[in-house]
Amino acid sequence: MLIALWILNGLLALAFVAAGIGKVTRPREALIAQGMGYVEDFSTPSVKAIGAIEIVGAVGLILPLATGIAPILTPLAAVGLTITMIGAVVVHVRRKEKATVSIVLGLLSLVSAVLGFIVVV
Template sequence: MNLALWIIAGLLAATFLASGVLKLTQSQEKLAAAAPFGGAGLMRLVGVLEILATAGLILPAALGIAEVLVPVAAVGAAVLMAGAVTFHLRRREAQGVVVTLVLLALAVVVAWGRFGPQSFTS
């Protein structure tokens, strides 16, 4: 179970890192077109949050410092994905909703596992 949680956290971290870097490096025009009701500023904020989620999912456990931050980061990622589901539903993007729901489910699994049976503190 511990290995599975590490793999899931790694996949989530890789996905959030790629998405966050993309959001932070795209032009203002592209970001504004992608989120007309939130604008480029909102998309950049989401990019920063995704990169923070990447760090929170991996670094505390890998370094052995404040490991409780791993499930906290997973909860934050789940909240972020819940907002993304709403975003994609408003835009009627079925594929975006499905991908985001998968990421949401994976983040919930990591949060459950790291707060519960495979906690770093037990």
């Protein structure tokens, strides 16, 4: 199960780092032009904060388990990302946008949390 957790967390970390860096580094207008219409509902600092949360969550999926220092933080990071994706689904559904990516990432984060609690505890 540890191997499955590493594979899943590696893929999730890549996805969340990519999404987070995009939100943190690009201006709000560029994100809107790229097709992220939901950004219109949030201020620039809020969009940057969401990006930062995604990056910190991605680091939390890998670093504690890799170092062996407080490995319980790995499944807790997955829980935090699951909650973040639940919020994303709510926003997309409210705006009548496709929420498929958010649903998939949320479910994978939930699986990571469950696996993490099984492996760590």
